[in-house]
Amino acid sequence: MTTVQVATRVPLDEYSTVIGDGEIDEMRALARPLTGRTVQMVNSTAVGGGVAEMLNRIVPLAEELGLNIRWDVMTGGDDFFEVTKAFHNALHGEPYHPEPAHFEIFRAYNEQNIKRIPLDSEFIIIHDPQPAGFIQARKRKTGHWIWRCHIDLSHPNPSVWSFLESYVSQYDGAIFSSPQFARQLPIRQYLFYPAIDPLSEKNRELEPDFIMQVLTRYSIDPLRPILTQISRFDRLKDPVGVIRAYRIVRRYFDCQLVLAGGSATDDPEGVEVLKEVKRAAEGDPDIKVLELPPWAPLEVNALQRASTIVIQKSLREGFGLTVSEALWKKKPVVASAVGGIPNQIIHKHTGLLAHSVEGTAYQVRFLLSHPEIAARLGEHGYAHVKENFLITQNLKRYLTLFLASQPAG
Amino acid sequence: MTATEGPFEFFTVAYLTQIGNYSAGTLAELLNGLEHCSDASIFHHTYQTLGSHHYLTEGFSNDFAQWVLADANRDALAEQLAALDIRDYNSIAALRSDLCRIVRDFIDEHPDFTVQEALERFYFCESLQVTRPFGLTASDLDEFHLGVARLSHSAFYFHFISSRLRLQLRTNDFSHWLANALGLKTLADSINRIDIYTNTLDSARAKLLRLIERERRKHDHGSSRDARPAG
Numbered sequence: 001m002t003t004v005q006v007a008t009r010v011p012l013d014e015y016s017t018v019i020g021d022g023e024i025d026e027m028r029a030l031a032r033p034l035t036g037r038t039v040q041m042v043n044s045t046a047v048g049g050g051v052a053e054m055l056n057r058i059v060p061l062a063e064e065l066g067l068n069i070r071w072d073v074m075t076g077g078d079d080f081f082e083v084t085k086a087f088h089n090a091l092h093g094e095p096y097h098p099e100p101a102h103f104e105i106f107r108a109y110n111e112q113n114i115k116r117i118p119l120d121s122e123f124i125i126i127h128d129p130q131p132a133g134f135i136q137a138r139k140r141k142t143g144h145w146i147w148r149c150h151i152d153l154s155h156p157n158p159s160v161w162s163f164l165e166s167y168v169s170q171y172d173g174a175i176f177s178s179p180q181f182a183r184q185l186p187i188r189q190y191l192f193y194p195a196i197d198p199l200s201e202k203n204r205e206l207e208p209d210f211i212m213q214v215l216t217r218y219s220i221d222p223l224r225p226i227l228t229q230i231s232r233f234d235r236l237k238d239p240v241g242v243i244r245a246y247r248i249v250r251r252y253f254d255c256q257l258v259l260a261g262g263s264a265t266d267d268p269e270g271v272e273v274l275k276e277v278k279r280a281a282e283g284d285p286d287i288k289v290l291e292l293p294p295w296a297p298l299e300v301n302a303l304q305r306a307s308t309i310v311i312q313k314s315l316r317e318g319f320g321l322t323v324s325e326a327l328w329k330k331k332p333v334v335a336s337a338v339g340g341i342p343n344q345i346i347h348k349h350t351g352l353l354a355h356s357v358e359g360t361a362y363q364v365r366f367l368l369s370h371p372e373i374a375a376r377l378g379e380h381g382y383a384h385v386k387e388n389f390l391i392t393q394n395l396k397r398y399l400t401l402f403l404a405s406q407p408a409g
Numbered sequence: 410m411t412a413t414e415g416p417f418e419f420f421t422v423a424y425l426t427q428i429g430n431y432s433a434g435t436l437a438e439l440l441n442g443l444e445h446c447s448d449a450s451i452f453h454h455t456y457q458t459l460g461s462h463h464y465l466t467e468g469f470s471n472d473f474a475q476w477v478l479a480d481a482n483r484d485a486l487a488e489q490l491a492a493l494d495i496r497d498y499n500s501i502a503a504l505r506s507d508l509c510r511i512v513r514d515f516i517d518e519h520p521d522f523t524v525q526e527a528l529e530r531f532y533f534c535e536s537l538q539v540t541r542p543f544g545l546t547a548s549d550l551d552e553f554h555l556g557v558a559r560l561s562h563s564a565f566y567f568h569f570i571s572s573r574l575r576l577q578l579r580t581n582d583f584s585h586w587l588a589n590a591l592g593l594k595t596l597a598d599s600i601n602r603i604d605i606y607t608n609t610l611d612s613a614r615a616k617l618l619r620l621i622e623r624e625r626r627k628h629d630h631g632s633s634r635d636a637r638p639a640g
Contacts, residue, residue: 026421026561028542113593119466179532191426342529347479349465353433355528383464383609387562403539 002073004046009060010199015392018198030399031065039069040121044130046073051127051150057197057391071286072117074131080109084130088099092155097293098159123402132167144405152339153183177319178340194319195394196328202297203328206305214302218288225255225308225368230300231271232261238317240355243280248361260290260303305329308366313360314338324389327381332374334363350381417586419543419556421564424457429533436481437523442510448501449535455502456495463610473578481525483597486515499577554621562610572607596624
């Protein structure tokens, strides 16, 4: 059994500087009837990845509100994580032909973990496919079991989904990040948006001097417009398409393009894409292709804050939280209408949506020509994130779910 | 201001969004969804969305209008749907009926547009509501002012916007209490006239607080004049 002890705790009151005292009072009011109630979060990793990042913040905040909450991480061998990685890609729609042995490996590790981890809380939230089989441990319909799906299930591989569905349909409910990610299921399906932490290094306010240092480090001119896309070097993020859009914009505006993402050394496809991007950028000193260290939240924060316009021209996307990160910094965003992006970009209100290279270029040109509209979109985007995509809202949704649920037994 | 026997108890509301069974990729499917979705779904996409998108004060009215504008690309229909004002309704049934009528009329008039695919699908969701006492009460105007100033957005929304359906009186909790418990009908009417479509929750609250302050000044002025020694 691996029960996670959260190392860093940010007190709830610190969030009042961002969301106001009334919102904190409200969370305390919602949590009052839940004092001492037992809650258990289960996922497959304590570090790395958005789920662990979110649980690291949510768990201590829930504890501070009086909930008796624990966070357990399942364990597995390389064979298990190879299978679940393949399942993950297949659930996203990639071609995959599972063998019976793969399902057996999944079952075996879930059963091993069930024997090790006590699953006796009143509310049990199982995150993502890896521990979905934990529902087999439920005895006599006790507790309230919820499956929290963080991935896009809109076009899943039928064999993998059919296998997973046999578990998922035994839960009391499932949570999805966007309505289009959901499936037809015989259980209640809830909508919880993913969230950003406004006090994390990636999103907190920065000193102007630090932002300038980052720009100097990467030879970016602060006096000319900066267009930025932050994403890993992945074809689905269409970095070459961003360069093509930028070249159209360059006919009208003397601007720069920053393409920044994590280092691609451990990802063979990423290395290939990075080469393509560098080839496409060749000969233009105003295109900065930045391979950031694996964990460089302050640099990402600074680049977003220094940007004139942030672009997210993905061809496919999960939720695309980098959009919320940019909106939180009051940046005008031009993004593709894919995945969870339209939840964040309400077209012409909190940003602009595009459907092609030419459309992206046009929207960028429009915003560069109308800075007052760009500023207004940024302001509205900030308010949209504050109301819907902050970690405090996420916690409030969990509290509401617990209040609305009636555990049996 | 004298204390009254019935204090105002502030509540807050939290919504759990449930993904519904209907979605729409065309205007015909939108109409089908509007006709068959739950009342909680109509509430979610009209009343509740106004609260969660309160900061959009230019051209955002409800989710149906926004989808018709941005995804179905039918500006005229979007305008008609956006013009529906939830303050005119005492029931979800009446609101649903008007939403359906507007879409049906448009489809009848423009049959070619009926099955044209929109850019993105519309997903009908619904709100499950949980209310809790906020932990504040008010017995007079001063306490009321303090309470309103402290409320969260959801709590303010609950009393000022969603209460209209609960009361079925075309008013809001604040105005109802001020008129009935404190006898301040003029103040209640002024507060009820604050436009929830062109104000954010913050700016509506600021206006409401200013109206209360003006009322207090009026009262204080009246009291000091009354207290002036005769002769």
